[in-house]
Amino acid sequence: MVFSSLIFIFAYLAITLIVYYISPLKLRNLVLFIVSLAFYGWGEPKYILLMLISIAAAYGFGFLIEKYRDVDRKRAKLFLILSLCVNLSFLLFFKYFNFFAHNLGFAGIDNLTLPVGISFYTFQIMSYSIDLYRGAVPCAQKFVPFGTYVTLFPQLIAGPIVMYRDVYRQLQSRKETVSMFASGVSRFVMGLSKKIVLGDSAAALAESLEAANGFQPTVLGTWLIMIAYTLHIYFDFSGYSDMAIGLGRMIGFEFAENFNYPYIARSITDFWRRWHITLSTWFRDYIYIPLGGNRVGKLRGFFNLAVVWFLTGFWHGADWNYILWGVYFCVFLILEKAFLRRFLDKCKIFAHIYSLLVIGFGWTIFFHSDIGAIADSALHMVGIGAAWGNTGVLYALLRWLPFLILGIIACTPYPKRWIQSLRERYSAVEAISPFVIALLLLLSIAYMVNDTFSPFLYYIF
Amino acid sequence: MKKFSEYATVVLFCGIILTLSVLFLALPDQAFSRQENRTLATAPSLNADSFFSGQFASDLNVYIADQFPFRNSFLRVRSFFELMLGKGENNGVLYSYDQLAVKEFDAYKSRMEITEDTDRIYLDTVKAQLEVLNRFSASLEIPMVTVLPGRTIDVCESAFTYERPDGDDVFEAMNALLEENAGYIDTLSLLRDRYDGGEYVMYKTDHHWTTLGAYYIYCEIMKELGKEDRIVAPDRFEKELIADFSGTTAAKGNFPVYARDFLELWHLPDDGEYTVTVDGEPLDGFYERSYLDVADKYSVFLDGTHNVTEIRKPGEERETLLIAKDSFANCLIPFLAREYDIVALNLRTNTALSAAVETYSADALLIVYNVENIITSADLGNLK
Incomplete structure (x- = not known):
């Protein structure tokens, strides 16, 4: 499902917000987990399983990483690597198999469809495992909040790539306010x-x-x-x-x-x-x-950059032009x-x-x-x-x-600055802004409704 | 003030979404859109197949958009905003003060799919069809007239700043390539001159020529067939005006403000004497007036397009004119019917014209086929 569709705004979002806000605090993460899975599975349910396996693997290995983190570095590292391998292998297989099959000359088998958002959620899951190994975050004790972290529908499909270290406190307790x-x-x-x-x-x-x-x-x-x-x-x-x-x-x-x-x-x-x-x-x-990083010799530093940018390009898509794009930068x-x-x-x-x-x-x-x-x-x-x-x-x-x-x-900061300075000068701007937002919403709806505008033109016949 | 604006934002947002959702659920589904002249989508059926294939998801999206509350108003809002942005067109329809025209973008796109070359392959396919037309006309033993009407964007070029990428290339090819036998009439120059002279020869909101435009073409056809002296003078007709006609171009462009057209039905006192049949069914005269109450008003002419339309005048022995045509001929045929018995065939479904000439013992053949059709179909290339 995409955000810019009528079904998202009028069915999914409406129902999600209602169910979320009538649920008791304790159940809200579970609600989010379930509705996020529905969001992901909408239209292509088969890859839900893949995502759940990725989540379960990172969650399970998480306990092992934590257990050995302070006593047996080597073993902790082993579990970290195993955890990363599970996640990366899915990403590699589903995103890059076609590319390699095609380039190595295995024609005819390069027709896997890419699971939506796999590049994003794989990176989120990896950030948890690595930060856990580094001791930067506590181990996720409960499955539901961790699953919610990975699948949270706003960022599931196209980012931002939310780090576990940035949101785990919000998962445990957060305060929804009118202002927010x-x-x-x-x-x-x-x-x-x-x-x-x-x-x-x-x-x-x-x-x-x-x-x-x-x-x-x-x-x-x-x-x-x-x-x-x-x-x-x-x-x-x-x-x-x-x-x-x-x-x-x-x-x-x-x-x-x-x-x-x-x-x-x-x-x-x-x-x-x-x-x-x-x-x-x-x-x-x-x-x-x-x-x-850059705290190495000059040549080694350039090499590090090259590795990072090759991977950045390749992350964007399994094709030569993306690699070229990364290397170009x-x-x-x-x-x-x-x-x-x-x-x-x-x-x-x-x-x-x-x-x-x-x-x-x-x-x-x-x-x-x-x-x-x-x-x-x-x-x-x-x-x-x-x-x-x-x-x-x-x-x-x-x-x-x-x-x-x-x-x-619209690409520059000026519009925002103008509005800001107007706001400071005239209090009416503050009062008008909700209506401007409402008009923008209605305008966007008009554009979405127009998607199926196709008068039958009995054109020439 | 900050508190107020925060509460107002939340209330407006939730209010808009809930109101429209509730209205969507509460209002009965519309079966048909007059605005778009088409059947609207109905609720898709949910089963395991449609769900897992994603078909249900995309059908549901179409259903919601089609049945959305205040759909037509939202559509107008969008086209108004597009106009405000100064784009000068909406949904591929060019807008100018009192003329609308479909851009030739559709033809453009189909060309893009035909070839990766930047060669003008579509001009080549047009030329190939003209060759077939030449060969066909050479083999024909009766007189032949060829009328290939331009699009609004061709005839009314002067109304727009838009320049057609290929200019008049197609028409120049017709002038240059079509041989004497084909009896080609250059309708573009004729209508363009009249249009630029301020005459009402093309509809503002529809892609067809007007009855007046068709009359001028009728005169040319009569001259080409050597019947110049048999042309009925324009002042002999009694002209009936049908106001408030809005055609397909306006429907497609969906602009909030635009000029209205009127249809003209030109009558002669003895019009009641003709028998008209479409696909074997009798019609009450040249005009099927029930269409005057619906969106598709242009179909008032001969009940729209049919595979076979026949017109005779009982008690008179007249020559038979075979017409292979598209909808541009519909308002032209009544003029010709005053001189000839008519057998009009839909060219899209009937390209075996030699056989038809035999079957109907035709004395002359007229081809009326719009340039848009020539570009987007290969029908003319199938003539035999």
Whole structure:
């Protein structure tokens, strides 16, 4: 089930909130566990079992890890590794089997479907096992709260990747308040409209540009497609994270932030501190730092970066372009560490332009599974084998210009700052805001209802 | 104030969701949408198969959206917002002050699927169909006229800033390639001139030409068949106006504000003498007036499209005109019926025209086939 669907909002969320709030405190985790399993199983129930096995394995090995943690490091480590192996083997098999089978030439067996959210929940479970081994978190004593942690529906499918260490206290006791619920509602509705109105529009823009650019590649079209991708993935993904954080607050959870205006970054290093923060944190804490991080020799440090970014790329998808995408960022991170950083600090405007170009072209890699198409895009952008523009692209640009301007502004912190300063100056803003949220909700509903708008056109016949 | 706004947020959010949920459950399902002229989805059936295959989940989503309370209002809100964003189109329909037109995006997309090449393969398929038409016309022993109407976006080009990526390429190919025998009439230039001159030849809200537009085409066809002197002058018709017509383009675009059209039925005093049958069933004259009360008003012309539509004038010995056509011919046929006995075949289902010429002992053949159909189907290529 996706958040931006009528069935989620009007059936699932409505029922979940009612059942959750009429349940006694003691049963609330159980309620969440059950409704989250229903959320996950909706439409594709067969992979529930897989997830439950992953959870049970980490839960079971957890006791063993804790038992030997302080007395027998080696044995504790053994159980940690076993626990990780169970989880990783599912991820490897279900996500990467197709890729390896295909690339090693076993045709015909590469048709496994990917269990939804497996990349996210596997990482969450691993964070528990590793932190437990490190003594950073207590052992999960009861199965239900632990299961709830992994399956909690707001973050189950697409993050944020919530660490056990951040929420285990909230699992034991949390206080739902009107204030928190209200802020959750605002956040959810903002995320919903961000995804539906801005994200889907950017996707439609990319689609119409691709159509116009498909017949005759143009410099203008290729650049605009890159911008459309850049807007699309940000509104889509950060909208989803907003919705997740908002839903979490509605049921008393506070999740970590996942985005911090990534497109105002002044370097790629800075970008990755602002984009999908929970994933970067995960790789930093569980891969990069254990490898020695940057407190090693220069070459070894670069090697560590390369490992992390190869894995980051591969985590995003089992295909060559994702690996290329990870390695691509790694190259810029190394360049920045080596010397580029000093230049970037000196000239802010150059730093912004450089960062946006690298990020934008990154999305061109991300969205093309065909490596040849990526090379073509690069050539077309500098005018090799492409005309400057064509009427189709120009028309699309004119038509979408207001949206483009709106979208670009929406990527910056300015709207939030303006609203904040208005709020401080006029108390009426505070009173109006619930109604603005209500209107945004209604607008998003209008867009969702339109999904099945298909007048039968007895068109020519 | 902060307390108020927090409570208001929660109350509004829960209120909207609960109210709409309750209304959804309480209101009876609508079977049919006049707005969209289609049957709406009904509650999907739940069984193990449909649930585990995910079919139930997607059907349920469609069902909720189709039966959503205030569905039409929500649809309007959305298209209004899209217009406010300055996009100038909604659901693939271009909007300008008093003209709507379906963008040629659908054809575009189907081309994208045909080939990975950036070659204009669709122009090639059009050309291939024109070749078939040439070969067919060369083998035909009776006079033939070919009318290939343009889309609104072609004829009413001047109303939009949108430029068609391929311009008039298709029409230039027709002018260049179709041979003498095919009797091709360049309706695009004719109608475009009239449209730009301010004449009401294309509907604003529908993709068809108007009765006036059809009349001009009728004159051209008569000239091509050597019957210029038999053309009925426009002032001899009594014109009946049907107000408040909103066609398929408006339905698709679903804009909150747009111009309305009117339909014209042109009558002659002896119209009652013709016998009209559609697929063997008799029709009361050229116009099936029951359609004037429903969304699909254009079907008033000859009861819409049928496989075989026949018109005769009892007691008069007249030549027979065989017409292979799509819906553009429906409002054109009544004009021609005043001169010829008519046998009109739906070209999509009848492409064996030589045989039909024999069967109906036709004296002339007319083909009326819209450019959108030529691009999206290969029907003309199947002529024999």
